[in-house]
Amino acid sequence: MNKREFLKTSAILGAGTLIVPSVASSCMNSSAANGATASLVTMGDDGKFAQAELGYAFDALEPHIDARTMELHYGKHHAGYTRKFNAALEHEDFHPTDIYQLFASVSNFGSNAGIRNNGGGYFNHSLYWKFMSPDGGGEATGKLAEAINEDFGSFAQFKELFSATAASHFGSGWGWLLLDAEGKLQVSSTPNQDNPLMDVVDIQGTPLLNIDVWEHAYYLNYQNMRKSYVEAYWNVIDWNFVGALYEEAVG
Numbered sequence: 001m002n003k004r005e006f007l008k009t010s011a012i013l014g015a016g017t018l019i020v021p022s023v024a025s026s027c028m029n030s031s032a033a034n035g036a037t038a039s040l041v042t043m044g045d046d047g048k049f050a051q052a053e054l055g056y057a058f059d060a061l062e063p064h065i066d067a068r069t070m071e072l073h074y075g076k077h078h079a080g081y082t083r084k085f086n087a088a089l090e091h092e093d094f095h096p097t098d099i100y101q102l103f104a105s106v107s108n109f110g111s112n113a114g115i116r117n118n119g120g121g122y123f124n125h126s127l128y129w130k131f132m133s134p135d136g137g138g139e140a141t142g143k144l145a146e147a148i149n150e151d152f153g154s155f156a157q158f159k160e161l162f163s164a165t166a167a168s169h170f171g172s173g174w175g176w177l178l179l180d181a182e183g184k185l186q187v188s189s190t191p192n193q194d195n196p197l198m199d200v201v202d203i204q205g206t207p208l209l210n211i212d213v214w215e216h217a218y219y220l221n222y223q224n225m226r227k228s229y230v231e232a233y234w235n236v237i238d239w240n241f242v243g244a245l246y247e248e249a250v251g
């Protein structure tokens with residue numbers, strides 16, 4: 001390996017280490033960190049957190065998620081969280097590149113709610129876009145399917161629990177499938193823009209799937225019928241991506 005190749009490799013490995021989830025870092029390798037997990041956080045050339053490309057058209061998830069909701073959600077809401085998150089970090093004169101490490105100690109920033117709220121908003125939506133696909137739907141396969149059967153009894157039982165948890169979450173927030181520190185799958189919900197990586201939530205772990213249950217995620221198409229939106233979400237979930245995240249998290 002010549003010097004140029006070495007520098008290039010170091011840069012890739014360096015980038016990989018920026019996004020390794022702390023709860024799973026002991027069993028993750030650099031190649032895994034360069035896969036699905038690595039795609040969850042995007043840094044701009046300016047060193048700021050950036051919005052990744054959506055990867056599909058605003059109307060690609062119709063009729064389940066309507067184009068106008070996607071346009072506003074990605075173009076206004078997520079863009080706003082991203083901008084305000086970077087601004088909050090500047091205000092702190094603090095420039096973390098490891099968002100996982102930041103969330104693991106987010107309680108230290110109690111006086112700067114912009115980091116918890118907008119950092120969560122930035123990251124949670126970055127995941128949410130990835131969890132949806134025009135080719136989505138169906139069920140989990142492979143190792144993830146086996147783990148779901150083991151921890152929830154069956155895919156149907158997991159689906160029922162995840163849907164009920166998301167639909168019944170009081171107020172704004174998110175529903176989650178996560179892998180906890182003991183390697184067990186769990187379903188949870190978090191308020192506002194909190195997520196399972198944060199040291200302020202009841203159940204910490206590596207996020208594997210989420211659903212946005214803020215009204216802005218569904219109100220144009222479903223009005224007050226959050227349950228209908230949650231049901232429709234199953235038609236767009238990209239189980240290939242969720243499965244890849246799971247396999248990276250368990251090594």
Ligand code: MN
Nearest residue numbers: 077212214217
């Ligand atoms: Mn949202």
